[in-house]
Amino acid sequence: MAGVTLDVNKTVVPNAPGISVNPYWRKTLMNAVYGNAINYTDFAANFQNQNFITNTITSALAALTPNGAAYLNEADFQQPNWKEVFYGANYNRLNSIKAKYDPLDRFYALGAVGSDRWTEKTDGRLCRV
Numbered sequence: 001m002a003g004v005t006l007d008v009n010k011t012v013v014p015n016a017p018g019i020s021v022n023p024y025w026r027k028t029l030m031n032a033v034y035g036n037a038i039n040y041t042d043f044a045a046n047f048q049n050q051n052f053i054t055n056t057i058t059s060a061l062a063a064l065t066p067n068g069a070a071y072l073n074e075a076d077f078q079q080p081n082w083k084e085v086f087y088g089a090n091y092n093r094l095n096s097i098k099a100k101y102d103p104l105d106r107f108y109a110l111g112a113v114g115s116d117r118w119t120e121k122t123d124g125r126l127c128r129v
Contacts, residue, residue, distance in 0.1 A: 022069035022088035032061060033074055054078040072111050082111045 019025070034057060036049040058076050062068060062085075070076070070085045083091045094113045098105075105114055108126060118126045 018090070018093070020087070020090060020094055021071060022084075022086060023090065024067055024069040024088060025071070028069070031071075050076075050078065054080075075111065077110055079111065083116075086111060087113065 034053065036046075036053060039045045039049075054076050058079070068085070069088060070079060072086045075082075075086065079085055087094060091113065098107075098114050102114075105117055105128075108115060108118055110120075117129055119129050120126055
């Protein structure tokens, strides 16, 4: 499955307020969305397809689009360099905000700011790194 959206903007927004997504979104002309069909009877096939997306498709697109970005809700959950791709230069600022308002790291999401301080065990439990 694949799709491409074309988002056109006449100008780059000057002096735009801080945002949480990667700042390259302010310069984005095209957004590629791709995925794979889920096989409800063959988990191994799903795993293989997802690894193909991560290791072949995503890496090929990254080579074509240096400094590209991805939107967390539509991204590869196995994105290797997720801090850079999802947040870019905003990551440190967002991490400071999280430390102020969530000092105990109560809020967690895979690929969210601060999620690298946790690891998921094979039984699904989250444990601090």
